[in-house]
Amino acid sequence: MVINDGEIFMNAEIFAEWLRRQGQHVVRTKSSYWYDAGMRVYQAFPYHWLIQPSRRELRALLIGKGAVGLRYSTPFEAMDGKISYHVVLENGTPYDLDVLRAQARNGVRRGLNVCQVERIPFERLADEGWLLQKDTLERQGRSLSMGPADWQRTCLAAKDLPGFEAWGAIVDGELAASVLAVRVDDVYCVPYAQSLRKYLNKYVNNALFFSFSRELLSRPGVKMIFYNMESLDAPESVDEFKFRMNLKPKPVRQCVVFNPLLTPVCHSAGHAMVERLLCRYPNSPVLSKAKGMLRFHSEGQRASGEQNWPECLTYCRDSFVGEVDPAASR
Numbered sequence: 001m002v003i004n005d006g007e008i009f010m011n012a013e014i015f016a017e018w019l020r021r022q023g024q025h026v027v028r029t030k031s032s033y034w035y036d037a038g039m040r041v042y043q044a045f046p047y048h049w050l051i052q053p054s055r056r057e058l059r060a061l062l063i064g065k066g067a068v069g070l071r072y073s074t075p076f077e078a079m080d081g082k083i084s085y086h087v088v089l090e091n092g093t094p095y096d097l098d099v100l101r102a103q104a105r106n107g108v109r110r111g112l113n114v115c116q117v118e119r120i121p122f123e124r125l126a127d128e129g130w131l132l133q134k135d136t137l138e139r140q141g142r143s144l145s146m147g148p149a150d151w152q153r154t155c156l157a158a159k160d161l162p163g164f165e166a167w168g169a170i171v172d173g174e175l176a177a178s179v180l181a182v183r184v185d186d187v188y189c190v191p192y193a194q195s196l197r198k199y200l201n202k203y204v205n206n207a208l209f210f211s212f213s214r215e216l217l218s219r220p221g222v223k224m225i226f227y228n229m230e231s232l233d234a235p236e237s238v239d240e241f242k243f244r245m246n247l248k249p250k251p252v253r254q255c256v257v258f259n260p261l262l263t264p265v266c267h268s269a270g271h272a273m274v275e276r277l278l279c280r281y282p283n284s285p286v287l288s289k290a291k292g293m294l295r296f297h298s299e300g301q302r303a304s305g306e307q308n309w310p311e312c313l314t315y316c317r318d319s320f321v322g323e324v325d326p327a328a329s330r
Contacts, residue, residue: 011184011185012033012045012046012184014161014162014163015033015045015046015163015182015184015189016028016033016035016045017161018157018158018161018164018182019035019045021153021157022150022153022154022157023153024036027042027061027065029053029057029060029061030053030054030057031044031051031052031053031054031057032044032045032049032051032053032072033045033046034061034070037071038286038289039068039286039289039290040066040067040068040069041067041068041069041070041071041289041293042061042065042067042069042070042071043070043071043072044070044071044072044073046184046187046189047073047086047189047191047226047228047229048073048086048088048184048187048189048224048226049073050073050074050075050252051072051073051074052074052075052078053072058070058257062257062258062259062260063259063260066259067259068258068259068262069256069257069258069259069262069293069297070255070256070257071232071254071255071256071257071293071296072254072255073086073229073252073253073254073255074252074253074254074255075252075253076251076252076253078253080253080255080300081253081254081255081300082253082254082255082256082296082297082299082300082307083251083253083299083304083307083309083310083313084229084230084251084252084253084254084296084310085229085230085249085250085251085252085310085312085313086226086227086228086229086230086249086250086252087226087227087228087229087239087242087243087247087248087249087250088224088225088226088227088247088248088250089213089217089224089225089227089246089247089248090223090224090248091217091222091223091224094217095210095213095214095217095246096214097109097210099246100210100245100246101244101246103244104206104244104245104246107203107206108203108206108207108210110202110203110206111169111202111203111204111205111206111207111208111210112207112211114171114202114203114204115169115170115171115176115177115199115202115204115207115208116169116170117167117168117169117170117207117208117211117212118167118168118170119165119166119167119168120166120167120168120170120175120178121166122155122156122158122159122164122166123155123156123159124166124168124175125155125166125168125178125180126151126152126154126155126156128174128175129151129155129166129168129175129178129194130148130151130152131196132175132176132177132178132194132195132196133146133151133192133194134148135194135195135196135197136193136194136195139197140234140238141234141283142233142234142285142288143283144283144284144285145285154180154192155180158180158182163182163183163184164180164181164182165180165181165182166178166179166180166181167179167181167208167212168208169195169199169204169205169207169208171199171202171204175196176195176196176199176202176204177193177194177195177196177199177204177205177207177208178193178194178195178208179192179193179194179208179209179212180192180193181212181216181225183222186221186222186223186224187222187223187224187225187226188216188222188224188225188226189225189226190225190226190227190228193209193227195208205241206245209242209245210245213225213245227242227247229252229254230254230310231292232288232289232292232293232295232296233285233288233289233291233292236310236311236312239312243312249310249312249313251313251316253300254296254300255296255300256293256296256297256300257297258293258297266294266297266298267298270294274287274290274291274294275291278291
């Protein structure tokens with residue numbers, strides 16, 4: 001941790017400690033940190049880092065650590081990976097009501113008329129926030145991916161770690177929407193954001209996202225807020241609200257690499273098997289993630305012009321594939 005002019009600059013090691021406190025297995029390599037996100041699939045973090053690990057580094061994780069698969073983000077101009085995006089809000093022009101479209105601007109005003117946005121204790125997020133998290137997961141079709149005990153550990157693990165903070169939108173004393181944020185160097189990351197559906201028509205999400213984001217970007221040295229990467233299993237529509245709030249899709253590539261021993265099931269046979277299992281167990285978060293991993297891996301093997309680009313990146317597709325496509329020369 002570094003303190004500069006009273007501001008806390010949290011490093012990635014403290015983020016790693018937060019994950020360890022939740023019971024996650026964390027590995028440090030030359031390019032990044034990794035944690036076991038489930039079923040021995042390792043996710044690189046901090047999530048906003050764009051890395052290009054060597055084949056030797058990847059092999060050490062896949063063979064040496066017995067990883068089933070790896071997932072990480074790499075630069076858009078790289079030769080490998082699925083065309084993807086990070087949802088971010090970069091610090092440039094001031095983030096105020098004038099930068100929002102009329103609909104979003106009106107939503108913020110209406111939300112601020114009914115709720116109060118403020119920092120909240122982690123204990124409150126752990127307690128009251130579970131109903132919000134549960135409601136949000138149900139709306140996204142991922143209700144089995146987390147339980148109340150998991151949520152408690154997630155929130156309370158951050159309690160005395162520098163750089164973490166929780167914010168909430170409160171309506172008549174009730175927590176209506178909330179976020180968990182953490183600063184890593186000059187970037188704020190938002191691992192969790194949740195809300196109660198009964199308050200959505202009161203625009204509490206608009207009020208919270210706007211007030212929270214404006215406050216963070218006003219702090220010295222903050223260059224960006226990272227909200228999320230393209231999901232493996234949630235539809236792209238889950239990010240539409242954020243785009244309406246003037247957050248942007250930052251073009252990147254997402255790489256999914258499987259253990260060499262699994263190569264035979266990474267192609268059509270593996271896809272077909274997972275699809276059959278999903279028909280029998282449609283609410284399985286493991287199978288849903290597995291389908292997404294296989295899809296991202298398969299897409300990443302194709303030339304950029306032959307991939308299915310996310311809809312939010314169509315604005316840059318024609319100019320990119322019109323140039324020399326590095327993936328096409330592999």
